[in-house]
Amino acid sequence: xxxxxxxxxxxxxxxxxxxxxxxxxxxxxxxxxxxxxxxxxxxxxxxxxxxxxxxxxxxxxxxxxxxxxxxxxxxxxxxxxxxxxxxxxxxxxxxxxxxxxxxxxxxxxxxxxxxxxxxxxxxxxxxxxxxxxxxxxxxxxxxxxxxxxx
Numbered sequence: 001x002x003x004x005x006x007x008x009x010x011x012x013x014x015x016x017x018x019x020x021x022x023x024x025x026x027x028x029x030x031x032x033x034x035x036x037x038x039x040x041x042x043x044x045x046x047x048x049x050x051x052x053x054x055x056x057x058x059x060x061x062x063x064x065x066x067x068x069x070x071x072x073x074x075x076x077x078x079x080x081x082x083x084x085x086x087x088x089x090x091x092x093x094x095x096x097x098x099x100x101x102x103x104x105x106x107x108x109x110x111x112x113x114x115x116x117x118x119x120x121x122x123x124x125x126x127x128x129x130x131x132x133x134x135x136x137x138x139x140x141x142x143x144x145x146x147x148x149x150x
Contacts, residue, residue: 025092031101032087035080040073079108 033044045060069088072081083104089095096104 024098025095028087028095028098028101029089029092032084032095035084035087036070036072039076039080040070044070077108079104083108 037043045063067090069085083096083101086094086096087101
């Protein structure tokens with residue numbers, strides 16, 4: 001959730017509520033957090049271990065408002081880290097537009113190969129990833145919604 005949403009709720013009184021408009025820049029913030037989650041394979045700030053403890057949730061919100069963000073996972077592409085760090089900037093005006101995010105994603109190499117691999121190892125890796133359709137055992141499902149009574 002965009003930290004400006006929390007900030008607005010903390011600063012406004014009950015009689016004078018002007019909710020923060022959750023617009024594209026709020027989505028960009030969320031996208032940055034999602035990118036971090038994908039590379040770390042966990043929830044930010046170990047949120048799942050907090051068991052909905054109100055004190056812990058308030059503490060997390062407060063830390064986010066103070067600018068605290070998760071640290072990048074080791075081995076994450078530095079261009080990808082730079083992108084999601086731009087996305088989760090506190091001030092919405094500093095966050096990139098979605099077009100810029102897409103452009104930067106397209107400029108990040110899909111596979112960063114370590115210098116420790118020789119060309120033979122890379123060729124073996126590529127062959128192991130390439131599968132023919134009949135080699136894959138994927139169950140098929142009937143997704144015709146017209147067959148079901150809703």
